[in-house]
Amino acid sequence: MRFILFIFIFGSFALFSQNNKVTTDIKINLVFKAYEKQKFGFDSYQYKEWSKHYRKINLKFNPSYFVAVKSLAKNQSDKLDFIIRSKTKIDVRNLEFLVKNKALNFKQKNDSTFTLYLIGQKSDYKVNAFFNFQNEKTKIAQLDVKVFEEKTENVIIVPISNQSINEQELVKEINKIYAQANLSLNVSFKPIFKSKVFEKTTIFSNPNFEKQNYTGQMHLLRDLYFEENPKADKKAFYIFMINGFADSTINGFMLKNKALAFVKTNSNEKQFAINIARTLSFGIGILNESWLEAEDKIGPEKGSTTNLMDTTGNTDLTYFQWINLRNSSKSYSFFDNDENIKTNNGTVAYYFWEEDKNGNIILNDDFLNSIKRPYKKNFLSYRFEVKYKILKPFYKIYSYYISSVNIFILLIVIVLILLVRKWIKKFWLKKSYKSRFWRRILYLPILAGILYLTYESFEISNLILDKFKVISGPLLELENLDYKKSKKELLINSNLRHQEEGIICSEVLIKQNKKWNLKKRMKVLYFELQENQKTKSWDKIKLVSNSDSLKLKTINYFEKAKTHFMVFSYLNKNGEVEKQEVINYLGLNLTEKLELSQKADTLLNETNPAKRILVFVNGYRPTSIGHTFEENFNDIKNKGLEFPNSKNYIYDFDRYDYWTPWNNINLLFQKRINPNETYYADGHFSVGTSNYRSIMTFTQVSQQYPKRCANKNKHHCYKKTTNSLKESIFSNSKTIDDLKMRANKKGFNLRKSKGRLAARNLLQILNEIPKSSENDTLYLIAHSMGFAYAQGMIEELKGKINFGSYYIIAPENAKSGKVNESEWQEVWQYGSRFNTTKFDAPCLQDGVAPQTKASGLSDSKRIYIPSKLYSKRGFFDSHFIGYYSWILDISQGKKGSVRQM
Numbered sequence: 001m002r003f004i005l006f007i008f009i010f011g012s013f014a015l016f017s018q019n020n021k022v023t024t025d026i027k028i029n030l031v032f033k034a035y036e037k038q039k040f041g042f043d044s045y046q047y048k049e050w051s052k053h054y055r056k057i058n059l060k061f062n063p064s065y066f067v068a069v070k071s072l073a074k075n076q077s078d079k080l081d082f083i084i085r086s087k088t089k090i091d092v093r094n095l096e097f098l099v100k101n102k103a104l105n106f107k108q109k110n111d112s113t114f115t116l117y118l119i120g121q122k123s124d125y126k127v128n129a130f131f132n133f134q135n136e137k138t139k140i141a142q143l144d145v146k147v148f149e150e151k152t153e154n155v156i157i158v159p160i161s162n163q164s165i166n167e168q169e170l171v172k173e174i175n176k177i178y179a180q181a182n183l184s185l186n187v188s189f190k191p192i193f194k195s196k197v198f199e200k201t202t203i204f205s206n207p208n209f210e211k212q213n214y215t216g217q218m219h220l221l222r223d224l225y226f227e228e229n230p231k232a233d234k235k236a237f238y239i240f241m242i243n244g245f246a247d248s249t250i251n252g253f254m255l256k257n258k259a260l261a262f263v264k265t266n267s268n269e270k271q272f273a274i275n276i277a278r279t280l281s282f283g284i285g286i287l288n289e290s291w292l293e294a295e296d297k298i299g300p301e302k303g304s305t306t307n308l309m310d311t312t313g314n315t316d317l318t319y320f321q322w323i324n325l326r327n328s329s330k331s332y333s334f335f336d337n338d339e340n341i342k343t344n345n346g347t348v349a350y351y352f353w354e355e356d357k358n359g360n361i362i363l364n365d366d367f368l369n370s371i372k373r374p375y376k377k378n379f380l381s382y383r384f385e386v387k388y389k390i391l392k393p394f395y396k397i398y399s400y401y402i403s404s405v406n407i408f409i410l411l412i413v414i415v416l417i418l419l420v421r422k423w424i425k426k427f428w429l430k431k432s433y434k435s436r437f438w439r440r441i442l443y444l445p446i447l448a449g450i451l452y453l454t455y456e457s458f459e460i461s462n463l464i465l466d467k468f469k470v471i472s473g474p475l476l477e478l479e480n481l482d483y484k485k486s487k488k489e490l491l492i493n494s495n496l497r498h499q500e501e502g503i504i505c506s507e508v509l510i511k512q513n514k515k516w517n518l519k520k521r522m523k524v525l526y527f528e529l530q531e532n533q534k535t536k537s538w539d540k541i542k543l544v545s546n547s548d549s550l551k552l553k554t555i556n557y558f559e560k561a562k563t564h565f566m567v568f569s570y571l572n573k574n575g576e577v578e579k580q581e582v583i584n585y586l587g588l589n590l591t592e593k594l595e596l597s598q599k600a601d602t603l604l605n606e607t608n609p610a611k612r613i614l615v616f617v618n619g620y621r622p623t624s625i626g627h628t629f630e631e632n633f634n635d636i637k638n639k640g641l642e643f644p645n646s647k648n649y650i651y652d653f654d655r656y657d658y659w660t661p662w663n664n665i666n667l668l669f670q671k672r673i674n675p676n677e678t679y680y681a682d683g684h685f686s687v688g689t690s691n692y693r694s695i696m697t698f699t700q701v702s703q704q705y706p707k708r709c710a711n712k713n714k715h716h717c718y719k720k721t722t723n724s725l726k727e728s729i730f731s732n733s734k735t736i737d738d739l740k741m742r743a744n745k746k747g748f749n750l751r752k753s754k755g756r757l758a759a760r761n762l763l764q765i766l767n768e769i770p771k772s773s774e775n776d777t778l779y780l781i782a783h784s785m786g787f788a789y790a791q792g793m794i795e796e797l798k799g800k801i802n803f804g805s806y807y808i809i810a811p812e813n814a815k816s817g818k819v820n821e822s823e824w825q826e827v828w829q830y831g832s833r834f835n836t837t838k839f840d841a842p843c844l845q846d847g848v849a850p851q852t853k854a855s856g857l858s859d860s861k862r863i864y865i866p867s868k869l870y871s872k873r874g875f876f877d878s879h880f881i882g883y884y885s886w887i888l889d890i891s892q893g894k895k896g897s898v899r900q901m
Contacts, residue, residue, distance in 0.1 A: 028090060029084075029086065030082055030083070030084055030085075030140050031082060031083045032044060033081045034080070034081065035078070035081050035115060037079070038078055039073075040070070040078050040180060040182060041179070042068070043318045043322075047300040050300070053318065053320050057142060059141070061140055071145075071148060071319070071322055072118060072120065073120075073182045074120075074122060074147055074149050075120040075121070077117065081109070081115055081116070082141075085112070097127055097130075099125055099127055099128075104127065124147050128141075129143075146319060148182035148326060150182055151181075151182065153183065154185075154237065155185045155186065155188070156189075156232075157189050158190045159189070159240075160193050160195075160199075160200065160241065161199075161200025161201075161243060163241060163265050169269045173274075175187075177274070180316075180322060182322075183284075185280075195228075197220060197671050198217075198220075198221055200243060204217050204218070204242055204245050204246070205217060207245075208609065214253075214255065216674035216675045217674060218253075219670070219677075224667065225240075237284065238260050239262075240261070240262050241265050242263070242264060242265070243264070251279070252276070252279030254279045254280065254283045255282065255283065256286045257286045259334055260283070261280060261282075261283060263276050274313055278309060285321065287309055288309065289302075290310040308321075345764050346377045346378050347377075347378050347501050347503065348507055349564040349585055350374060350490070350509070351371055351508045352372040352373075353372060353509075354483075354512070355542075360541060360542050361542060367529065367538075367568070368587050370541075372487070378648050379499055379500050380498070382496070383495060384465060384468050384470070386465070386468045391404070391405060391465060393465060405464070406457060406461050413454050421443070424446075471518070471520045472517075473518060475509070475516045475517070475518050477489060477496060478516040481516070486509065504561075504563065505522055505523055506520070506522065506525060506546070507519070521546040523548055523563065523564050524549065524564070525543060525567070526544050526545040526546060526569070527543055527569070528541065528542060548560065548561060550582065554580045555580075557594055557595075559770035559771065561770060562763050562767035563585070564584070565583070566585075567580060567583075568583065590768060593769050609676075610776060610777070611776045611777075612674065613678075613766065613777065614673050614678045614781070615681055615780050616654075616658075616679070617683045617790045617793070618656065618659065619684065620684055620685070620785050621656055642686055642695070643684060645684065645686060646683060646685060646758075647682070650761045653680065654680055655682065656684075662882025665881060665882065668885060669781060672899075679762060681789060683782070683786030683787075683790065685754075685785055688747065689785070690744060691741035691744050692741065693744055704720075704738075705735070705738060705847050705875050706721065707843065708843045708844065708873065708874040708877075709841065712870045715843065717841055717843035719733065720735050736839065736842045739834065739847060748788045748817065753792055754792065755790060755792025756792040758793055759793040760796060763796075766801070773800055775802070776802065777803070778802065779805050779807075780807065782806075784810055784879065785812045787813075788812070788817055791818075794823075803825070805826045805827070805898070805899065807828055808827070808829040809831065809884050810878070811829065811851070812848075818854070819856045819857045821857065828896050829857060830864075830887055831849075831864070832845050833851075833865075834852070835853065843874060844865075844870075845874075845875065847874075849879055863890075863895065863896035866886060869886060
């Protein structure tokens, strides 16, 4: 009986095992693959590092099935291959592909491969594959179809040298790659761009892919092109075809989400198309390299994929790359990220907004649009609230306000002078002194004392007036005015005074009940936003505090601020801070950058790369647009006009065309130094601050000073020429004596003090993220009056940025400025040879700014104008910045050469 039972159980188990074996043997695996001549794209899961991007479903024969993705254009069809794998032979008549309830056609290509015909649809759809097993429909595969409308981007290719390329074939290959995302590139080719700086053989320095900014050469080429093509399409992606990079393995460079690319030319159209498409993907799609594609920054091993963003020279794109290519190209910026965080500079930031009776800012669209930020200036706005008419000012001379008090004091002084004069005369007659000369000499110290008291009266009256100065309070002048009119009136209203402010701060103008109130605040404004529980929006915002420091509790951040910021704290219903954001004056969100700056030093180096900062400091700006410096000053002599003194702002372009018109000398310096960022400071001040002290004096000297001698080997310019033959023969007056001007230290120091203000503005630009400039290196080029200005900048920048090279060109009143050679990697002073022991012929001297050695600078650091440039020397020519391009002709390593960076 037990034996029979054993046989029954064993037989049942065997039968079960056999049935199970049959089920296993007919297991079906269906794999989709790209059709060799597909019109659009296809993507399937291949690399485990990207697994999180793909949808995973549970199928009967495959519990971990990753869904493949196919792209189509709207209402257009395409083909797709699939392969059936099974341990046993199957009947394909049992295979079915359904879109909803509609079956798709397919055709067998060979024993295991079939072609599926996809239908055109208006929107995304799914294709489900079924196999009829034992009269039961079983799902064995799925395909997701992404339907895209056609999108077109304009791409402009600018070659800088002759290249033999089949343009049509190149465009065809590029569009074949981007067709995977149904993205079409409208490619146009521009004529060869020629410049004095870039030649067809120019090799570009290697970009730093980690720092994510354009090199100085790239900045320069971009600027040159758009300067010469001001009407160029600014809603297009630009590709500059260059000869190559120093690293021959680099084929192209483009920053993410930017519209400027640099690609090495290649005679092979197919490979060149791949290089262009790959490079463009950084800008158009903000794509990463394939090995950095995953969110955790770990992708498939470099060189292991067929992806376009790998280094293998293939063209495949994933479906999530398709989406990025289509959705990310929303702006056309030609500036790198470091440039993007630049802000308007000025020590005082102005803010305007309107508040309700509870002190909440009235919102206009959103809170950033409601807080108007029209400009930064270098001055405070204030008014006098004087109760007594005698103190009310009615006129201003320089920084002194004139009121009735000054007139009253002046009258007292006049009466005092008359009384003193009468007393001296009476005393003199009483003593029977006869010499009137000594009596008048006695008047002098008394008169000097009275004049001093008069001067002091201005100081005293202004000190009294300052007691009535109102920086914060209601501005009656702006009552009933809207924002646009108010911001204009703040600058031009004669009742509102402006005082230069060297300390970085803010002025807030708040409107309540049609009245504007002015409040002086520190550089960082702190706002709180309250959440509306009903609408789940942040619809209440108010200013709660201000500070000179940037403090973020959410990331434990605390630093002294170098520029203006707004900090927004989002409060929940319990009044707790959920998050904080830091916005700069331009409205750019810097929170992420601040968070990164809190991380490890290695990461900090990536987020805050060391940069070379080049600053040009111009000198006197004539009111003329003559072709030579002499023509400029001739206009001044005739017109007697000068531009106002510098406003002490920093510009990121040659704002006053001081350098560019003259042989593009600034661009030549940029090419050599290769800076990451270039700025321009305006060191222009009146001739009155120079050693000439007035235009009249300068005019007289320049008119009588001898022109350059015709024969360079025989000079007759050492003695002054006169109208009298006798005086000409016997005169001992030396021409060079006219150039020995007494140092105008007061004028020099004025310019230097304003340079400090400009340096504060420069620091604002460089330190959107606090301490950002500490690892940067400064390269300074100063000309003429710009030397004094640069000296002030140096004093302010000391310890806040590294000092690289200092190039001083034809400095005005150089001996009044002290240069510390040890602070710099190199310092050179260029100009004419003039000193007390040895000098060139007088007619060759720089008469505009007679050259003296900068204090503290060794003689070996002076470089003189080469003798071969005889025709470009003289009173005006030796000073003219356009003739100093010879500096860049000095061979590398030679004395005075500008080092190649």
